[in-house]
Amino acid sequence: DAGVTQSPTHLIKTRGQQVTLRCSPKSGHDTVSWYQQALGQGPQFIFQYYEEEERQRGNFPDRFSGHQFPNYSSELNVNALLLGDSALYLCASSLGTREQYFGPGTRLTVT
Amino acid sequence: AQSVTQPDIHITVSEGASLELRCNYSYGATPYLFWYVQSPGQGLQLLLKYFSGDTLVQGIKGFEAEFKRSQSSFNLRKPSVHWSDAAEYFCAVGNDMRFGAGTRLTVKP
Numbered sequence: 001d002a003g004v005t006q007s008p009t010h011l012i013k014t015r016g017q018q019v020t021l022r023c024s025p026k027s028g029h030d031t032v033s034w035y036q037q038a039l040g041q042g043p044q045f046i047f048q049y050y051e052e053e054e055r056q057r058g059n060f061p062d063r064f065s066g067h068q069f070p071n072y073s074s075e076l077n078v079n080a081l082l083l084g085d086s087a088l089y090l091c092a093s094s095l096g097t098r099e100q101y102f103g104p105g106t107r108l109t110v111t
Numbered sequence: 112a113q114s115v116t117q118p119d120i121h122i123t124v125s126e127g128a129s130l131e132l133r134c135n136y137s138y139g140a141t142p143y144l145f146w147y148v149q150s151p152g153q154g155l156q157l158l159l160k161y162f163s164g165d166t167l168v169q170g171i172k173g174f175e176a177e178f179k180r181s182q183s184s185f186n187l188r189k190p191s192v193h194w195s196d197a198a199e200y201f202c203a204v205g206n207d208m209r210f211g212a213g214t215r216l217t218v219k220p
Contacts, residue, residue, distance in 0.1 A: 042210035
C-alpha cells in the first residue's frame with residue numbers, strides 16, 4: 001500500500017515565477033491538506049481539499065491556490081514566487097477529518 | 112485565539128533515560144490532538160493521536176501521551192529513550208492541524 005507521494009522532490013525557481021507541486025494521497029483517503037514548513041519551524045496549514053472543493057484555508061495569500069482531482073490527487077500552485085516562499089511543502093492525506101498522513105515533501109528554493 | 116505551544120525548543124537526554132515533551136494548547140473545545148516525529152529532511156510520521164475516551168494513549172515506538180483537560184496539555188512520554196529517537200517532535204491540534212514550533216531531541220550516548 002503506497003503512502004502519500006509528492007513530486008517533485010526538489011525544485012529551484014526564480015522570483016516571480018510560478019510553481020506547481022503534486023500530491024497523491026494514501027489509498028482510501030479522500031482529503032488532502034497542504035502545509036508550508038520553513039526551516040526550523042513547524043508546518044503551517046495552507047488549505048485542505050475534500051470532494052474537489054477547498055474546505056478550509058489558513059492564513060496564506062491568494063497567490064497560493066490548489067486543486068483536487070476526481071481521483072483525490074491534488075496540486076498546489078504558487079504564483080509570483082517570493083524569496084520567502086522557499087520552504088518544504090508537505091502534503092497530507094486523511095479519510096475525512098481523521099488523522100493525517102504526510103508525504104516526504106517537496107523542497108522549494110526560490111532564488 | 113487558537114494556538115499550540117511547545118515550551119522546549121531543544122532537549123538533550125541520555126540514552127536509556129526517560130523523556131517528557133510538553134505541549135499546551137488554547138482551543139475552543141477539546142480538540143483532536145496529535146504528536147508527530149520528523150527526522151532530518153523527511154516528512155512527518157504520526158506517533159499517536161487523541162480523539163476521545165481514555166486520556167492516556169499509546170503510540171508507536173514505545174511512546175505514550177496523556178491528555179489533561181484541566182491543564183490544556185498533551186505531553187509526550189517515553190520511559191527509555193533510544194539513540195534512534197533523536198529527531199524533531201511536533202504537537203498538533205485540531206482538524207486544521209495547528210502545529211507547535213517543535214522540540215528537537217538530542218540523545219547522548
